[in-house]
Amino acid sequence: MISTVFGSLPFPNQGGDRVVSKVVTAAISALFKRSEQLEVNVRAEPVAKLLQGSVDGFDFIGKGLLMHSGLRVDAMELYVQxxxxxxxxxxxxxxxxKQPIQASMRVALSETDLTDSFNTPFLKEKLQKIRHQGQPLHFDATVFKINPDRSIRLTSNVRVGDSTAAIAVDITAQMEVENRKRINFVDVTCAGDPAGVELGEAVVQHLNGLLDLDQFALEGMQIRVDQLRLRHQQMMLYGVAHIDRFPDRKGK
Known part of the structure; x- marks a missing residue:
């Protein structure tokens, strides 16, 4: 009976857990424009419990994940029970x-990922909402670096309003998580000429109100971070992901 049911699924001649693993992988794939590696392993023992919709859990491992917004994630791991x-x-x-689930989560963002993210139209548009002296800011050639002492350095050429002259902004700071959902720059030092220092301080103040993780979460997912680590030119986020739903399988 069980083999007959599973044989009629979209992936015939495979075990039920592998069938569900493939379908879950396809559903998660719909969240990304491209991925270097994406694998889901569904656990169900005995496999017959799948007929009642019961799964012991699943492990998701993804690498080189490019979101449709242009943001890139070097690695993401989710472990669900x-x-x-x-x-x-x-x-x-x-x-x-049938009901929301909670997954243990690890996310890794490389320096390159973070630099590229700050230069995507998606994030540039959000940065333009920052106002300085009543004018929008336009960021160009932004570079994000992780220093050996685990501080970060953010440099950018910033134009204020309609000005064609860019001001060099050079920010060094520590990073911490506030209320498990917001990334803040702390212990900030701004280098450069007086105009660059003033603008850098204003940028940090606004960024600390902008970097809310809910704005960058995947569809149907809410992220809460318990620990942020900076090492080996990577930003590592450890925490939980609350998943309300999977997306429909779409050919994006």
């Missing part, structure tokens, strides 16, 4: 949760 799914939806190649 006790998942209840709508088994009938598997027949259509979709994953539907």
């Amino acid at each position: 006790a998942v209840a799914i709508d088994f009938g939806a598997i027949f259509t190649g979709k994953v539907k949760l």
